[in-house]
Amino acid sequence: xxxxxxxxxxxxxxxxxxxxxxxxxxxxxxxxxxxxxxxxxxxxxxxxxxxxxxxxxxxxxxxxxxxxxxxxxxxxxxxxxxxxxxxxxxxxxxxxxxxxxxxxxxxxxxxxxxxxxxxxxxxxxxxxxxxxxxxxxxxxxxxxxxxxxxxxxxxxxxxxxxxxxxxxxxxxxxxxxxxxxxxxxxxxxxxxxxxxxxxxxxxxxxxxxxxxxxxxxxxxxxxxxxxxxxxxxxxxxxxxxxxxxxxxxxxxxxxxxxxxxxxxxxxxxxxxxxxxxxxxxxxxxxxxxxxxxxxxxxxxxxxxxxxxxxxxxxxxxxxxxxxxxxxxxxxxxxxxxxxxxxxxxxxxxxxxxxxxxxxxxxxxxxxxxxxxxxxxxxxxxxxxxxxxxxxxxxxxxxxxxxxxxxxxxxxxxxxxx
Amino acid sequence: xxxxxxxxxxxxxxxxxxxxxxxxxxxxxxxxxxxxxxxxxxxxxxxxxxxxxxxxxxxxxxxxxxxxxxxxxxxxxxxxxxxxxxxxxxxxxxxxxxxxxxxxxxxx
Numbered sequence: 001x002x003x004x005x006x007x008x009x010x011x012x013x014x015x016x017x018x019x020x021x022x023x024x025x026x027x028x029x030x031x032x033x034x035x036x037x038x039x040x041x042x043x044x045x046x047x048x049x050x051x052x053x054x055x056x057x058x059x060x061x062x063x064x065x066x067x068x069x070x071x072x073x074x075x076x077x078x079x080x081x082x083x084x085x086x087x088x089x090x091x092x093x094x095x096x097x098x099x100x101x102x103x104x105x106x107x108x109x110x111x112x113x114x115x116x117x118x119x120x121x122x123x124x125x126x127x128x129x130x131x132x133x134x135x136x137x138x139x140x141x142x143x144x145x146x147x148x149x150x151x152x153x154x155x156x157x158x159x160x161x162x163x164x165x166x167x168x169x170x171x172x173x174x175x176x177x178x179x180x181x182x183x184x185x186x187x188x189x190x191x192x193x194x195x196x197x198x199x200x201x202x203x204x205x206x207x208x209x210x211x212x213x214x215x216x217x218x219x220x221x222x223x224x225x226x227x228x229x230x231x232x233x234x235x236x237x238x239x240x241x242x243x244x245x246x247x248x249x250x251x252x253x254x255x256x257x258x259x260x261x262x263x264x265x266x267x268x269x270x271x272x273x274x275x276x277x278x279x280x281x282x283x284x285x286x287x288x289x290x291x292x293x294x295x296x297x298x299x300x301x302x303x304x305x306x307x308x309x310x311x312x313x314x315x316x317x318x319x320x321x322x323x324x325x326x327x328x329x330x331x332x333x334x335x336x337x338x339x340x341x342x343x344x345x346x347x348x349x350x351x352x353x354x355x356x357x358x359x360x361x362x363x364x365x366x367x368x369x370x371x372x373x374x375x376x377x378x379x380x381x382x383x384x385x386x387x388x389x390x391x392x393x394x395x396x397x398x399x400x401x402x403x404x405x406x407x408x409x410x411x412x413x414x415x416x417x
Numbered sequence: 418x419x420x421x422x423x424x425x426x427x428x429x430x431x432x433x434x435x436x437x438x439x440x441x442x443x444x445x446x447x448x449x450x451x452x453x454x455x456x457x458x459x460x461x462x463x464x465x466x467x468x469x470x471x472x473x474x475x476x477x478x479x480x481x482x483x484x485x486x487x488x489x490x491x492x493x494x495x496x497x498x499x500x501x502x503x504x505x506x507x508x509x510x511x512x513x514x515x516x517x518x519x520x521x522x523x524x525x
Contacts, residue, residue, distance in 0.1 A: 349453065359455070362429065369454070
């Protein structure tokens with residue numbers, strides 16, 4: 001294993017991708033269960049070690065501990081339930097029981113095996129309340145929880161074949177092992193992660209630059225979350241290519257900037273999700289993680305700096321949070337300013353996500369003080385090339401977009417009918 | 418439009434070319450600076466007009482959580498709205514626009 005200044009969470013990078021020769025044989029006679037996109041992405045998260053030390057979907061004891069204490073039963077910090085839900089009827093139909101192994105089918109292909117250790121019931125409302133601090137169905141994470149089927153199945157996951165990531169995402173896909181190797185190759189000892197679901201305006205740029213200095217870092221890892229999209233979100237291609245354009249056009253030296261993707265469906269769990277983001281980026285080899293205002297929040301469910309406060313409870317996280325306050329445009333400073341430094345807060349012109357989206361939607365090129373023209377251009381190019389004319393997710397994008405990944409074509413035998 | 422009812426602004430961002438056209442129409446004062454010199458005009462919509470717009474353009478959204486603005490209208494719709502502003506020399510043009518869609522009450 002590549003030695004970074006931080007080891008993976010739990011001390012060892014989990015890797016559960018079966019060698020092809022073995023994968024070809026383990027599926028014979030297994031009941032085959034189709035899975036949805038979320039579960040497929042989480043299988044990847046487990047099998048490649050993004051979610052180390054998890055080796056599979058949580059059992060009941062771990063789930064209880066995670067929801068109550070933000071720790072696994074073994075004591076390691078863990079904040080988000082990674083669970084596999086099935087309906088009672090499916091459990092009977094597929095013969096899912098403790099000690100059995102089942103085959104998970106994705107895109108109608110053998111994808112992973114699940115070594116069933118436990119099948120258990122849970123209380124959806126209690127789970128939602130503990131994780132999201134609310135049972136309000138308008139919260140997207142709560143809504144997701146309520147949509148889960150009645151039972152959870154805990155057990156270890158083995159991925160049967162590597163995935164093929166399609167352009168334009170190909171150069172940005174790194175497994176934790178690959179990313180750690182890349183970080184070592186670059187000689188980075190201190191790496192600060194920037195979590196993103198946005199195309200970058202200069203407020204984001206300065207958040208990253210501020211974090212770089214605060215962490216005394218050698219490099220910045222932009223980790224773009226790619227997962228389930230909602231109408232109005234930025235299209236994935238624009239997010240990733242716009243961040244990389246900052247490097248290509250010199251707003252960050254190439255020696256200190258790297259863009260990557262993380263396959264994950266945002267839960268908008270505020271502070272809990274912030275902890276999860278920190279752990280995943282720790283597994284990627286980062287030593288620091290920047291958290292700004294409203295990190296992973298939605299609506300008014302969490303206070304703007306809830307994600308800052310949570311880290312005080314977790315001294316053994318193993319990655320250093322860099323807590324950033326707001327950056328805004330100050331007409332008196334005539335530039336981007338931090339509220340920690342600038343004394344003209346009453347004159348501040350805030351970067352609102354809504355405002356920036358409106359500008360991009362209108363196709364009006366803003367001043368370079370707030371949006372780099374090269375970034376604007378690449379966002380408009382992405383709108384035409386990938387977004388059916390829009391930089392924002394619409395129905396057609398959801399229906400017709402190119403998939404981010406598919407399964408490698410190597411043969412893994414289909415189960416007997 | 419009554420000032421007692423909620424107003425849902427539609428923001429139209431003003432680049433140099435639009436600013437020139439606004440000035441020529443005598444409407445330069447309707448644009449206000451929002452961010453680093455970038456200007457915007459806001460076309461007001463009432464509750465009913467907002468609902469018609471969101472129904473007609475399903476990708477659009479009303480940001481009720483923060484700004485109360487109507488967002489993500491198609492770019493060509495924004496262009497049409499801006500053209501109407503210039504033609505009628507007023508920001509209060511949404512009724513006319515909706516009438517042209519055949520979907521809304523007549524303008525006042």
